[in-house]
Amino acid sequence: MRHYTTEKNVQVIIHLLKNSGIRHVIASPGTTNMAFVVSIQSDPFFTVYSCVDERSAAYMACGLAAELGEPVVLSCTGATASRNYGPGLTEAYYRKLPVLAITSTQIQAKVGHHVAQIIDRSSIPNDIAKLSVQLPVVKDADDLWDCEMKVNQAILALKRHGGGPVHINLPTNYARTFDVKTLPAYRVIDRITPTDVFPPLSGKVAVFVGAHATWSPAETDALERFCAANNAVVLCDHTSGYRGTHGIHFALAAGQDMFDPAEMAADVMIHIGEISGDYDTLKASGKQVWRVSPDGEIRDAFRKLRYVFEMPETSFFAHYAETGSATENSYLATCREKLQQVRAHLPELPFSNAWLASRMAHRLPENATIHFGILNSLRTWNYFDLPPHVTSASNVGGFGIDGCLSAFIGASLANKDKLYFLVIGDLAFFYDMNVLGNRHVGSNIRILLVNNGKGTEFTQYAHPGSALGEDANVFVAASGHFGTQSRSLVKNYAQNLGFDYISAESKEGFEAVHERFLSPTASAKPLLFEVFTDADLESDALKTIKNIEKRPKADAVKHGVKQLAKDMLGTDGVNMVKKLMGR
Structure with a gap:
């Protein structure tokens, strides 16, 4: 008796079909879909029908799906077989019938090279499927993750927003072995809407907030009540905007080189907001992640996604605030204690940029807004708290070097009576400097330009570029442009545009002039504060910050061995070793 194929992408599809209760399949003959069809024909869970004509098969699926009120799967081979699904899938599209067309194919790399039976299925008509996904041939952990995500998306789309047909393009490597007796378990993601049954929530709970729109009082209150009822902590950074009592900026603790995420891991992490630049806290993901967003899309930033709640955050938090029964918030207390232990030993x-942050972050004028350049500026300032009524932002959407200065100027136009601050590195500044000549620039802006003469991010001690030594400066870090830290270039440019200009190139020089930059009193002119730092000291500062926490010698050795294993084997190798050890 034959069992399941060894092809991982087919295994993922079968496992998720079974988990979703999708059992009816109409299969057309062929070789390219053999791995899928042979795998299910001996599985008593599935009811498989044969149809030689793919056009008839698609219409049969429409009739069966309409009658049963549940999804029906189609399976065809390569060449033009899938083209014949067009009329039936068009019928399914306009009737919102849940038909899942799995079109098997050879690898995508062969498309366009005159290989027999290969056609291009990367683009389909708009009205034959709600969603079309292209699966990989699974060769490593990244391929497997990609495959799991796309199959989950496809199956969930069958019934989403009224339902309709969905397309999966399934490549094969023509494995002829069908000896997998027990189908491996693959990750299942469920989408929850307000009318569904909500899963139970228990244990330690963390809410991770990415970049977030301005919080309304109702949204903040809903999250506060949720945290109080569920022993929850809110992990946020300077793009999150959350100012409630359960929030904590955890980057300084999570960013320690010796930090073990398992020590502080939540049982469930609730993921809200959009993209986050807080790479350090991203490492502190929970054992399981629940995504909450009105868009209902699968966003698996932590690669641990279990549920997607398609609803406003307030609806989610209100529901679990009513069902939660926590009487104390021990998890928040534990996280605060951990952070305080690290902060107490900050040398x-x-x-450097980090030193500037340590001297100024907590002293920004009340009710001001501060923007950060991506990567180094955002990272280093995330290690330090801002005053409660200072708002903050960064261009973490596209996460490019371009535009952070222009975005900052745009924000400053909203309220001419409010102070706006920007922290930016030299490459990003020069990239976007033309906006300073815009005639709408007001006197309410203050720019901190940290000029280290290159893209210092790319030569930081933990960055791959650091292994290149001086070679990294030539192209990777783009050193030597823009006057190589000229003391007059920016000064003359800013002053000629009507800016006030101050500068510093040492701690003593900074102390002599920085009060002017932080003054809460409105200025007659916009102000540019240029601080010249050394890239090597920038790297030293980051290394110092990330190595505040020291482990006992035995733990340090253990951690070092783990890190060495990761460096030598990679993530895939480590996971394979764990599986072999039964862990």
Whole structure:
């Protein structure tokens, strides 16, 4: 008796079909879909029908799906077989019938090379499927993750927003072995809407907030009540905007090189907001992630996604605030204690962006807004808290070097009576400097330009570029442009545009002029504060910050061995070793 194929992408499809209760399949003959068809024909869970004509098969699926009120799967081979699904899938599209067309194919790389029976299925008509996904041949952990996500998306789309047909293009490597007796378990993601049954929530709960729109009082209150009822902590950064009592900026603790995410991991992490630049806290993901967003899309930033709640955040938090029964918030207390332990031992930092943050973050004028350049500026300032009524932002959507200065200027136009601050590195500044000549620039802006003469991010001690030594400066870090830290270039440019200009190139120089930059009093002119730092000291400062926490010698050795294993084997190798060890 034959069992399941060894092809992982087919295994993922079968496992998720079974988990979703989708059992009816109409199969057309062929070789390219053999791995899928042979795998299910001996599985008593499935009811498989044969139809030689794919056009008839698609219409049969329409009739069966309409009669049963549940999804029906189609399976065809390569060449033009899938083209014949067109009329039936068009019928399914306009009637919102849940038909899942799985079109098997050879690998995508062969498309366009005159290989027999290969056609291009990367683009389909708009009205034959609600969603079309292209699966990979699974060769590593990244391929498997990609495959799991896309199959989950496809199956969930069959009934989403009224339902309709969905297309999966399934490549094969023509494996002829069908000896997998027990189908492996693959990750299942469920989408929850307000009318569905909500899963139970228990254990330690963290809410991770990515970049977030301005919080309304009702949204903040809903999250506060949720946290109080569910022993929850809110992990946020300077793009999150959350100012409630359960929030904590955890980057300084999570960013320690010796930090073990398992020590502080939540049982469930609730993921709200959009993209986050807080790479350090991203490492502290929970054992399971629930995504909450009105768009209902699968966003698996942590690769641990279990549920997607398609609803407003307030609806989600209100539901679990009513069902939660926590009487104390021990998890928040534990996280705060951990952070305080690290903060208490923060040493004196070299003159750098991080040192500037340590001296100024907590002293920004009340009710001001501060923007950050991506990567180094955002990272280093995330290690330090801002005053409660200071708002903050960063261009973490596209996450490019371009535009952070222009976005900052645009924001400053909203309220001419409010102070707006920007922290930006030299490459990003020069990239976008033309906006300073815009005639709408007001006197309410203050720019901190940290000029280290290159893209210092790319030569930081933990960055791959650091292994290149001086070679990294030539192209990777783009050193030597824009006057190589000229003391007059920016000064003359800013002053000629009507800016006030101050500068510093040491801690003593900074102390002599920085009060002007932080003054809460409105200025007659916009102000540019240029601080010249050394890239090597920038790297030293980051290394110092990330190595505040020291482990006992035995733990340090253990951690070092783990890190060495990761470096040598990679993530896939480590996971394989764990499986072999039964862990």
